[in-house]
Amino acid sequence: MTDTVSKARFDEKFEPGQADPRWQSAWEKARTFEADSNSDKPKSFVLEMFPYPSGRIHMGHVRNYTMGDVLARYKKMRGFEVLHPMGWDAFGMPAENAAMEQGVHPGGWTRQNIEAMKAQLKRIGFALDWSRELATCEPEYYGHEQSLFIDLYEAGLVYRRQATVNWDPVDMTVLANEQVIDGKGWRSGAEVEKRKLDQWFLKITDFADDLLDGLGPLDGWPDKVRLMQENWIGKSTGLEFSFDVSNGGKLPVYSTRPDTIYGASFVAVAADHPIAQELAETDPKARAFCDDCKRGGTTAAEIEAGEKKGFQTQLTARHPFTGEALPVFIANFVLMDYGTGAVMGVPGHDQRDFEFATKYDLPILRVVAGDPADADKPFGNEAEAGDGVIVNSDMLNGMSVEDAKAKVIGRAEAEAWGNGTTVWRLRDWGVSRQRYWGTPIPFIHCDECGVVPVPKDQLPVVLPEDVDFKQPGNPLLRHSTWKHTSCPKCGADAQRETDTLDTFVDSSWYFLRFASQPSDRPFDPEEVAKWLPVEQYIGGIEHAILHLLYARFWTRALKHIGQIDFAEPFASLFTQGMVTHELYSRRDDDDGRQTYFTPAEVNRSGEAATLKTDGQPVDIGRVVKMSKSKKNVVDPDAILAEFGADSARWFMLSDSPPERDLPWSVAGIEGCHRFVQRVWRLCGAVDVDASGENKDLARKTHQTIAAVAQDIEALSFNKAVARLYELTAAAEKAAPSTSRNHAIVTLLQLVSPMIPHLAEEAWDLLAPALGHSGLIADAPWPAVDEALLVEDEVTIAIQHMGKLRDTVTAPKGADKETLEALALSSEKVQRSIDGKEIRKVIVVPDRLVNIVA
RNA sequence: GCGGGUGUGGCGGAAUGGUAGACGCCGGGGACUUAAAAUCCCCUGAUCCUAUAGAUCGUGCGAGUUCGAGUCUCGCCACCCGCACCA
Structure with missing residues (x-):
């Protein structure tokens, strides 16, 4: 190193406190990460799921955005024009909760949070194009969403019907599922009721087949997510037929297992099935049972995990083949939303039916066996839902399950008492929310004209600012003026729709708005065509179904109405794991309750942990997802202040494979900090006077360039990190040579997407000696000498x-x-x-x- | 309950059906120092052992396929995620 000033700098420690802000403002000033729509480079759209502005960035965000950041910076080095934007999923319940608890306005609270979190993200040095920032709670965003919603309405993809909600009779408000705890309202503690309301729906079921077919070619998505969506859409073919009921009526049922029809021993209908409702009017016992079914939550998990209960009616249904009279039950596990709301019960080969039959002492018949000789084999403790040979079934005996299904359906159709049909588990998307902090649904209710869309030139329908949360219920509903308006058609007095849209609608098209943000329309089709689809989408596995399915649907719907020309928004998807931390707690002697402590309150050394305030030991619990309630959270700001952005970023990429959980530890971040300093010291070893080559080190260098590139493209950051440790160690051990200088500067380029602040600082200091110029963020990815990759x-x-x-x-x-x-x-x-x-x-x-x- | 996933040293993990434990953390020993911090070097799966050598066991559990299984097949167990108004 000829430049002694620079040399001396490398002898001192790397100071993130000074370097981080210096390079962050250098990038901002040079607009390094702003995407240029006019570029003739190939494009790459890298997107991480945008955050809800809860107030503070948490480690999960840091991990998510670091992964996307490394990819975005890497792609830029590989010569791509990269679009890597950020925005805010800014509508939602926490803002209303804050309003109720702290008396702040949801808008003010949200916007403050956005400012705070934006500052935090900037301190981590993400390569984001902030010029395209958006927040879904601003009329500049949701106004366009209203316009799209009206477009879909006009295309026949929006409709209204009655649907069930959780109703809190004390707070007089609709509750979200998470606000229902053990069947009771979370604030009032009152028993929750199921209540029917007129609500808005999107016809996602129109696209069920297409959403299913589209999964096959999506090979950039994890198989597990595609499988989950496939199961969620739940296409099944089966038989729909009607039982003749003893009261002279017909009862249509649907079954995916018509092959087991000889095993039917009862028929069950949902509590809100017309037959049940009719009975409830005359029979007080039936009514009591149906009312009982209305109690408790509306979630599938609760219904299916709960005890199977039924009420036996006096009706019987005639078996189409045997003529036997089967008892008809009202049952709590039958869903009105699926199929016809009525099922034939085959206890031998369906677990729910098995439990039900056991409880009500109904016959459990075997009609499928592993072997024909096992036709009379008794059942164990559960149903046998698997494959086998049909037995005890007259004309079906000896057939496979598949063949028997076809035969029964064929016969039903031939004899005209039933039809082979396709049934979907997927239901239409209910988008109505009886809340203030969301996109107002742009419709007007007129006594004369019915439901009328707000004319587009009157959009956006803006949320009123003057609302209060002192009373329970929807503030839009009780606002003194907001909902009163006139009918766009006839001019008569009319009322605005007071429901707002599900926030999943907001996140179903934000990636289109990132491509361009015209004020007069939702997006510019040319810009969208240029940037979309997203090359790499990164987010949590918890979004595997709902968000990702809704976004796929919305994209298809826009294609359907001719606004865009592609169906899949995300070419590749990556689902990252959670950030976890061990728990610190003490059991309270008096009431046995667990009191949790934050890692910041605890001294952790070796096997033990003590509380800082009293020096007494605390229990070390399992390593679980960081959550406020368990207090096992680490504040990214504190980490940035102590170690700097690069150490935190390096930690997020090290060790754990990105799809798995990442356990946070102090020792881990300290180790990362040591590595950052090690790279810094190594840069001081660049020696322009050195001569001679080191073939082993040169080989290692080129092998590392190739391997790290491969690892980053596969998002296997932990493997890339391991390779970089190896190259660092090899360069440290080597004697001065031109190969060593090359190894060090190459290392700097390879780590630059991961620890960009140190890379810029060192790159800048080495510039006079090595003759490069500009930002390392603008430098290309190092070239590989293929000849050096092979071992002798x-x-x-x-x-x-x-x-x-x-x-x-x-x-x-x-x-x-x-x-x-x-x-x-x-x-x-x-x-x-x-x-x-x-x-x-x-x-x-x-x-x-x-x-x- | 249904659907999906995960399981390898004290810990996080690596390993196209082909040397299990790369790389990192923790721990132990040493160098440097008046001392400490920082840094550097060495050791570090378990058991046996005649101990620089050698042997046996070992990838959640139990079977199987194979010359060879962490990897493939079947059956279990444990934990995690989702279940349609949390985002």
Whole structure:
């Protein structure tokens, strides 16, 4: 190093407190990360799921955005024009909760949070294009959403119908599922009722087939997510037919297992099925049962996990084949929303039916067996839902499940008492929310004209600012003037819709708005065509179904009405794991309750942990997802202040594979900080006077360039990190040479997407000595010398009966005979063979020799 | 309950069916120092052992396929995520 000033700087510690803001403002000033729509480079749209502005960035965000950031910076180095934007999923319940609890306005609270979180994100040095920032709670965003909603309405994809909500009779308000705890309202503690309201729906079921078919080609998505969506859409083919009921009526049922029709021993209908409702009017007991079913939450999990209960009516249904009279029940586990709201109960081959039949002592018949000889085999403790051969079923005996299904459907159709039909588990998307802090649904209710869309030139329908949350219920509903308006059609007095849209609507098109933000329309189709689809989308696995399915639907719906020309918004998807931390707690002696402590309140050393305030031990619990309620959270700001952005970023990428959980630890971040300083010191070892080459180090350097590129493209950051540690160690150990200088500056380029502040600082200091200029963020990815990737020698494992006995080195590409001879000449191997007859020798070139003896 | 996933040293993890434990953390030993911090070097799966050598066991549990299984197949167990008004 000829420049002694720079050399001296590397002898001092790297100071993130000074370097981080310096380079952050350098990037901002140079507009380094602003995407240029007019660029002729190939484009790359890297997107992480935008955050809800809860107030503070948490470690999960840091992890999510660091991954996207590394990819975005890497893509830029590889010559792509990168779009990497950020916005705010800014509508939602927490703002209303804050309003109720702290008396602040949801808007003020949200906007303040956005400012605070934006500042936090900037301190981490993310390569974001802030010029495209958006917040869904601003009329400049949701006004366009209203316009799109009206477009979908006019295309016939929006409709209204009655649907059930959780109603809190004390707070007089609709509750979200998470606000219902053990069937009671979270604030009032009152028993929650199911109540029907007129609500808005989107016809996602129109696209069920297309959403399903679209999954196949989405090979950039994890198989598990595609499978989850497939199961969620839940296409099934089965038989719909009607039972003749003893009261002279018909009862349509749907079954996915018509092959088991001979095993039917009862029929069950949902509590809100017309038959049940009719009965409830005359029979007080039936009514009591139906009312009982209305209590408790509306979630599928509660209904299906709960006890199977039924009420036996006096009705019977005639079996279409045997003519037997089957009892008709009202049952709490039958869903009105699926199929016809009525099922034939086959206890032997459906677990829910099995539990129900056991409870009500109904016959459990075997109609499927593993083997025809097992036709009379008794059942164990559960139903047998698997494959097998049909038994005890007259004309179906001996058939496979598949064939029997076809035969029953064929016969039903031929005899005209039933039809083979396709049924979907997917239901239409209910988007009505009886809340203030959301996008107002842009419709007007007129006594004369009915439901009328707000004319587009009157959009946006803006939320009123003057609302209070002192009373329960929807502030829009009781606002003195807001909802009163006139009908756009006839001019008569009319009322605004007071429901707002589900926030999943906001997140179903924000990626389009990032491409361009015209004020007169939701997006510019040309810009959207240029940037979309998103090359890489990154977010939590918890969004595997709802958000991702809704966004896929919305994109299809916009294509359907001709506004865009593609159906899939996200070419590749990556679902990252959570950030976890161990729990610190004490059990309270008096009431046995657990009191939790934050990691900041605890001194952690070795196996023990003590509370800072009293020095007494606390219990160390399991490692679980960071959550406010368990207090096992670490504040990113505190970490940035102590270690700087680069150490935090490096930690997020190290060790744990990105799709798995990442356990936070102080020791871990300290280790990362040491590495950052190590790279800094190593940069001081650049010596422009050095001469001579080091082939091993040069090979290692080029192998690392290739491997790290591969790892980043696969988002295997932990593997890239391991490679970079190896190159660092190799460069440290090597004597000065031109190869070493090259190794160090290459290392700097390779780590620059991960620890960009240090990389810029060192790059800048090395500039006079090495002759480069500009920002490292603008520098290209180093070139690989392919010739240097190949090793001359390889280590061959020698096994006897599959067990390792020795290793030898051999020239790469040695032939089988050479390797076999080499293996047999090994003393250790001979000792192991011990004179036994060699029956076979397996040789895997450049790998191993296995002697079977 | 249904659907999806995960399981490898003290810890996080690596490993196209081919040398299990790369890399990092923790821990132990040493160097440097008046001392400490920082830094550097060495060791670090378990058991046995005649101990620089060698042997056996070992990837949640139980079977199986294979010359060879962390990896493939079947059956279990534990934990995590989602279940339509949390985002």
